Amino acid sequence: MSQKFDVVVIGAGPGGYVAAIRAAQNGFKTAIIEGHKMGGECLNYGCIPSKALISTGHIIDRVQEGEKYGLIFEKFRVDLPKLIDWKANIVKTLTGGIGQLLKANGVTAFQGTGEFESVEADGTKKIKVIGAVDSYDGGKGSGKDDVVLADKVIIATGSFSAEFPNLKIDGKSVLGSKEALDVTKTPKKIVVIGGGVIGLELGSFFTKLGTELEVVEFASGLLGDTDKECVDVVQRRLKKKGVKLHFETKVTKVESKGEGKTIVHAEDKAGKAIAIDCDWALLTVGRRPRTASLKLDKVGVELNDRGFIKVNSRLETNVPGIHAIGDVIGGAMLAHKASKEGLVCVETFSNPNVSMDIKALPWAIFVDPEIAGVGHTEESARAAGWDPVIGKCPFAANGRALTTGESAGFVKLIADKKTDRLLGAHMVGPEVSNLVQEVAMAIEMGATAEDVARTVHAHPTLPETIMEAAESVHGMAVHIYEKKKPTKGPAAELR
């Protein structure tokens, strides 16, 4: 006996569960299929657990430099298993909360791997839920298989850690982000393969525990195409902490010599071989879309040349009634991007004109210090036809930053010279993951730099740097000496 639903969501990550709840709110009879754990990568192995550890890492830092503030800890030590437990409890609370929210909204949850069976003549999609056997990553099924019928299907199966033929995650000498989050023994030394976001976030955490860190990156710099000035601040700090960075270097092999004894073999640009001894290596070389388990060939859903599901701006695949959101369609692999797509996707069901329309997609990297950004960089703004001007304010000029003991970094705003429209922000420093949202709001509202500059910002707070950076766009910041001549803003005569 198969149940028929208006909307069936495959995957209960930050894209899928949000879409399912919104669909239920809108009166659709909704089901969600999850083969592993509620909350997906973000809640179980990504954003949440890593931030629990990283926040603790900051505390460790502060404690260790406590003398500077007059705080003396005589018997300080880190109990890693206890920390990992605490982190696990946060995850449990959040994932449990999602299960309850889904239930409270009347969403039927199926435990198992969802795979397409067919599209019936009337357009109904037939989906098999494989619950009798374990799913990927050892996810437990319900014990029996089910068949669900759906009018509309939202694919939200996300992504998984990429591997290479010569580099596989084995959980012993090569760990993925998921495995690294459950390490209970502090390693003496680790090698991060891939100096991207995940590798640097987790790698930095281990340095707080006293672990020695080396990073091997194929490109010529860290963090891909993130604003170079921001990356420089982080890179300087990593170097200060003794982290060794290998750029334009390619890992050739990881050799296991038994428990805690691993050798990472690499080759630099010149072809010189390097061998690094470590406890284990952390492989973070990107993520791949999770499509294999869906049996998309049975219904003819098309992928692009990089294996992501092809969708249009209404998040429709080539098969009517099959939609896709989140990591599995590519683009920025961010939980909040997936959630937004989930909401828009459900909205398209009720209105033929709705499509994705976001001007600003904020993001944050939880390295030390944090980097965050939204909207255009100077280069992309120019490429999009704007005439960008920069306003900048260092945290060293901010009273609040000094009182928290963290004053490295800056806020940089990008505005359009002619219209004064705010186009983007890139920032590095304390709490910038929380600061970036003000600029995201301003961009979505079509605000000008002057709008932000004229908005009163409470003192003493970190967001004052955003106000000063906005003033600096016109050469009018008060707490930085402006060498450049003030430019005329749109409201120049009101000055």
Next chain:
Amino acid sequence: MADFKLPDIGEGVVEGELIQWLVKAGDVVEADQPVIEVMTDKATVEVPIPVGGTIKALKAEEGDMIKVGQVLAEVEAGAAQAAAPKAEAPKAPAATTAAPTSAPTSAPTSAPTSAPVAPAPQAAAYSGGASLPAHDVPAAPIVRAMAQKSGVDLSQVPGTGPKVGSRNRVLEEDLLRYLNNGAGAVQAGAPSFASSAPSSSFAAPQAASKPATKPVPDYFYRDLAAAPAAEERVPMRGLRRVIAQAMSKSKFTAPHYAYVDEFECSELVSLREEAKKVGAQYGVSISYLPFIVKAVVGALKEFPVVNAQLEETEKGSDLVYKKEYNIGIAVATPDGLVVPVIKNADRKSLLQIAQEISELSGKVRAGKATSEELRGSTFTITSMGNIGGLFATPIINYPEVGIMGVYKIQEKPLAKDGELYVGKTMHISFSFDHRVVDGAVGGYFSNAIIERLQNPARLLMELV
């Protein structure tokens, strides 16, 4: 680069509605190739482009009212080039999958560069990410959501919010005003910050800034998908808009009065039966209309004031007596009412008129009538005979001063010389512009028509 402007497309036409673009930006066109469909008065014409080349950009939107001389497109004249590559759909963020140690799609690093050059058109390819192109319209997220759900292109909505560069921010009320007016232009008197720019952000808006009525665009988070929509809002476009404007103009300008009569038309019925046989020989179907047209022409000659028009002048107004007898015939089409014109009806035979009526109404129903065939009437007849009803009070086809309605013929018990008999009767009704045609004149005019229709011999005597 040359501009393609709306050329003079016929006698006296100054503006029309752009119904359809027949080409799009990037298309290569030849000289004299039709590129737009324009509706003038009530005829739709295809307008050709005078020189060939590549269409670079369209400067007017379907549904816009366009004026003669207005720039409609930018054209790069000369050798037809292959269509230039268009702005690509947002590119997937660059990834370096080839490199074993790179981070292909590590999320945040891809966000800053994912802004595409052009906004994605509806349901364009999408690969995740935000977009902020240089021609972006400043508007709050909720206004954008409302616009999207209402199918409105925000760049078409005149903003009255604080200025951002040369552009005013589009406010919720701007969008509502736009929706209320169909795709209307900025209302005169709409509050505008533009004039007091720059940036008088906190200036109090003028008192009249509130929109009169608030439509219900479906913009709340919840779409209430399951609930059927309580109404559907469709912008009034094309013929419907033309009719609406014409009717309002007439009814609000000319003080109408109605005059109704009924007459016996037994003889007319017999005459028409005979005429049908004659018409059949020529392959022309003969309705009552040709006879009515002729009767009207006779009456118009007797009462020239009904064939006149009132024209406003600098000194007051003139009564313009028309010396042509051009009779408009109202025809219902699927899109709305259209009035083709029998030109010089006084100089045409009944057979010619019958043929012309059937030809013109066929063309009108097929949407093929030319602008010329729809203009210049001096008096209009509307027939409801095949629908029923007793009679109606039609609205004058302004700037004419009278309109006649004719209705179904039916058998009725009649009395003559104290005897009952069965005869055929018809109602006719008139609306007159009382500024020009007084009640008595209207009545006499009606009598003059009845006299001719009741007594076909009288009608025939006048035929030329």
